[in-house]
Amino acid sequence: MMITLSLSACMLRQASLCIPGPSRTVLRGIHQSGARCSGHNRWSKIRHRKGAADSAKSTQFSKITNEIYLSLRPPASPDPALNPRLSAILAKAREVGYPKSNVDTAMNKALNPNEGAALQSITYEAVGPGGQVGMIIECLTDNSNRCVSRVKEQLNKYGGRMSPTAFLFERKGVIKLSLDPGTDRETAFDTLFEVAVEAGAEDVKVVLPTEDVHDQVGGFEVITPPSEVSTIASSISSPFKVIGVEVAYLASTPLRLPANEEDGAADELETGEGLGDVISEEVADKVFSLVEGLEDTGDVVKVWTNVAEV
Structure with missing residues (x-):
C-alpha cells in the first residue's frame, strides 16, 4: 500500500x-x-x-513499468492530461527517480504491442496460509508458463494454494x-x-x-x-x-x-x-510473508487480500 x-x-x-444535510x-x-x-x-x-517488498529500487522500478503498461490499455489515451491514471504514475516515477528513458521505452512498448514479446494480464486466485485469507494476484508477463511457475513457487513456499476466491x-x-x-x-x-x-x-x-x-x-x-x-x-x-x-x-x-x-x-x-x-496475528504474519514473496516476483503487479485496512 x-x-x-x-x-x-x-x-x-x-x-x-458525515457532513450534515439530508441530500448527503x-x-x-x-x-x-x-x-x-x-x-x-x-x-x-x-x-x-x-519490510515492504517495494523498498528495493529494482522492484519498485519494475512495478512502475507494469503500471505504465496497465494505464495505457486501450482505449486509454497516451496523453497524461487525458489519462489521470497515467498522470499519477508518471508523477510517482519522477518522485522515485525512475529514468525518463525507461518511461519512453515502457510507453512505446505499451502503445506498440506487436513489437517484441507481447505482454498479457493474468489473474490468479489463492488462499493464504491457514486457509482463511483470500488473495487475488494480478500479473503482467510476456511468459505465462514462467509466471504461473513463480506464483506457485511462492504459494508452496509459504503455505498458500490456488483456490477460487473472487467471490470474496x-x-x-x-x-x-x-x-x-x-x-x-x-x-x-x-x-x-x-x-x-x-x-x-x-x-x-x-x-x-x-x-x-x-x-x-x-x-x-x-x-x-x-x-x-x-x-x-x-x-x-x-x-x-x-x-x-x-x-x-x-x-x-x-x-x-x-x-x-x-x-x-x-x-x-x-x-x-x-x-x-x-x-490471528500469526496467520497475518505468514500471509504477509507470502504477499511480499509474491510482490517481489517481477511478473506480479499487485496482490489483494481480504484483510481489513482499518
Missing part, C-alpha cells in the same frame, strides 16, 4: 464524520465512509516490521487524492462530495494524515464503478491532486485482527459493522 494515525483520530466514527444520504446512495485507519493497526505493523471481493475503481496544505478538510469534503455525486461515484472515504514524510496532509479516496474510474478522476480538480487511480479488488467482508490493549481505540473500529471473522 501505509497510513499511521493517532489514537484519537482512530476513535472517530462515521456519524461524527440519498443522492445516488453515496455516503462518506468513516476515516480509514490503515496504518496504525496491527495488520500494517506486521507489514512494516517485515468486489471489483471497484479507486481514486486516491491528496489535499493541498492549509485546505479546510470539511469544506474540501463538501466540494468533493458534490463533484463525486454528480460524476457517478459510489463512495467517498476520508484518509487521515500519516507520519510518513510524504503523506502528512491526508486526503480522500473515491470509490467508483470500474469502468468509470478514469472519467470520474478527470472531473476532480483543485484543491485536490490525483495521486493514484486503479481498478482494485476490495473485500466484500474484510477479515480482521483480534483487538489488544496496545492498539487501544484503533481496535474499536475493527469490530465495526461489515467486518468479518478474526484472524
Whole structure:
C-alpha cells in the first residue's frame, strides 16, 4: 500500500464524520465512509516490521513499468492530461527517480504491442496460509508458463494454494487524492462530495494524515464503478491532486485482527459493522510473508487480500 494515525483520530466514527444535510444520504446512495485507519493497526505493523517488498529500487522500478503498461490499455489515451491514471504514475516515477528513458521505452512498448514479446494480464486466485485469507494476484508477463511457475513457487513456499476466491471481493475503481496544505478538510469534503455525486461515484472515504514524510496532509479516496474510474478522476480538480487511480479488488467482508490493549481505540473500529471473522496475528504474519514473496516476483503487479485496512 501505509497510513499511521493517532489514537484519537482512530476513535472517530462515521456519524461524527458525515457532513450534515439530508441530500448527503440519498443522492445516488453515496455516503462518506468513516476515516480509514490503515496504518496504525496491527495488520500494517506486521507489514512494516517485515519490510515492504517495494523498498528495493529494482522492484519498485519494475512495478512502475507494469503500471505504465496497465494505464495505457486501450482505449486509454497516451496523453497524461487525458489519462489521470497515467498522470499519477508518471508523477510517482519522477518522485522515485525512475529514468525518463525507461518511461519512453515502457510507453512505446505499451502503445506498440506487436513489437517484441507481447505482454498479457493474468489473474490468479489463492488462499493464504491457514486457509482463511483470500488473495487475488494480478500479473503482467510476456511468459505465462514462467509466471504461473513463480506464483506457485511462492504459494508452496509459504503455505498458500490456488483456490477460487473472487467471490470474496468486489471489483471497484479507486481514486486516491491528496489535499493541498492549509485546505479546510470539511469544506474540501463538501466540494468533493458534490463533484463525486454528480460524476457517478459510489463512495467517498476520508484518509487521515500519516507520519510518513510524504503523506502528512491526508486526503480522500473515491470509490467508483470500474469502468468509470478514469472519467470520474478527470472531473476532480483543485484543491485536490490525483495521486493514484486503479481498478482494485476490495473485500466484500474484510477479515480482521483480534483487538489488544496496545492498539487501544484503533481496535474499536475493527469490530465495526461489515467486518468479518478474526484472524490471528500469526496467520497475518505468514500471509504477509507470502504477499511480499509474491510482490517481489517481477511478473506480479499487485496482490489483494481480504484483510481489513482499518
